[in-house]
């Protein structure tokens with residue numbers, strides 16, 4: 212897997228499924244992260260949304276919030292939307308586990324995420340971290356029910372699909388079908404997986420997920436943007452991922468979900 216960080220906003224690209232070239236101008240290569248051994252940890256520390264200092268009220272609130280989140284044993288649907296603190300020191304956090312992840316696995320992922328993100332982003336008020344099994348983000352601003360369709364990362368398998376044109380077509384159809392399913396989910400779960408096969412028997416497994424605090428329309432819009440990035444980041448590739456704060460998609464030529 213190659214990983215690329217999206218370093219430029221992509222608002223306005225959602226209609227450009229066929230407009231890859233004009234959209235591509237909005238991207239540049241920021242970081243190519245070589246294949247990591249074991250768990251990939253990807254984070255964005257937002258340097259434009261204010262900083263906090265060690266031992267400040269914000270810092271204490273954030274740490275309390277993250278430990279409350281990862282120690283909660285009541286939530287069994289993999290979505291956490293918690294806040295802690297007052298006024299300017301209030302912190303909002305969202306934790307989202309992949310839809311097939313068991314509650315105890317989910318907690319453990321969010322615990323690692325919370326422990327790592329505050330070290331990787333030691334003073335940013337707003338940050339996001341992505342693991343294979345979960346995503347965690349926090350901000351001093353409102354994030355619940357608010358769509359952020361800007362992807363943070365793209366990842367792709369370096370190997371090309373055979374009969375790539377057909378593969379791409381079957382893939383787009385699969386992802387669009389999954390988008391509709393996921394978006395029509397309820398406020399606890401907006402997640403869908405399925406597989407399809409090309410005429411030369413290449414299997415494609417797809418997964419799409421939104422944070423379930425989004426409305427159906429917001430989830431649709433988020434996934435539209437993510438799916439429209441596939442021909443840009445991952446054209447002809449056997450596997451790819453688009454990771455963003457409000458939604459993510461992944462496809463592979465093998466079954467990767469539970």
Ligand SMILES: *[C@@H]1O[C@H](CO)[C@@H](O)[C@H](O)[C@H]1NC(C)=O
Nearest residue numbers: 260261262299336351352353
């Ligand atoms: C978040 O913090 C930054 C910097 O302290 C501040 O400028 C911004 O207004 C805050 N956002 C909200 C929603 O309070």
Ligand SMILES: *[C@@H]1O[C@H](CO)[C@@H](O)[C@H](O)[C@H]1NC(C)=O
Nearest residue numbers: 258259260261262263334335
């Ligand atoms: C916040 O901290 C980051 C890195 O620690 C720095 O790059 C950025 O300029 C700081 N922002 C402000 C407003 O001080």
Ligand SMILES: *[C@@H]1O[C@H](CO)[C@@H](O)[C@H](O)[C@H]1NC(C)=O
Nearest residue numbers: 263264265266267270271334
């Ligand atoms: C924060 O608090 C810890 C423990 O009280 C202390 O060791 C550390 O020096 C403090 N850091 C700052 C930047 O004040």
Ligand SMILES: *[C@@H]1O[C@H](CO)[C@@H](O)[C@H](O)[C@H]1NC(C)=O
Nearest residue numbers: 250252322323324325326327
């Ligand atoms: C960071 O995450 C790794 C797993 O990726 C975990 O083993 C480690 O304990 C985490 N660190 C903290 C401080 O939580």
Ligand SMILES: *[C@@H]1O[C@H](CO)[C@@H](O)[C@H](O)[C@H]1NC(C)=O
Nearest residue numbers: 368369370371372446447448
């Ligand atoms: C995939 O296809 C592209 C374009 O045809 C080519 O440049 C690239 O080398 C191929 N990659 C592999 C791993 O075969």
Ligand SMILES: *[C@@H]1O[C@H](CO)[C@@H](O)[C@H](O)[C@H]1NC(C)=O
Nearest residue numbers: 290292355356398399423424
């Ligand atoms: C948190 O999520 C639950 C489940 O999706 C939802 O019912 C609740 O309204 C959300 N709370 C906030 C403050 O957004």
Ligand SMILES: *[C@@H]1O[C@H](CO)[C@@H](O)[C@H](O)[C@H]1NC(C)=O
Nearest residue numbers: 404405406407414416465466
């Ligand atoms: C592929 O999807 C079909 C339903 O769409 C399902 O019955 C089948 O078990 C799936 N195959 C694999 C290997 O997951």
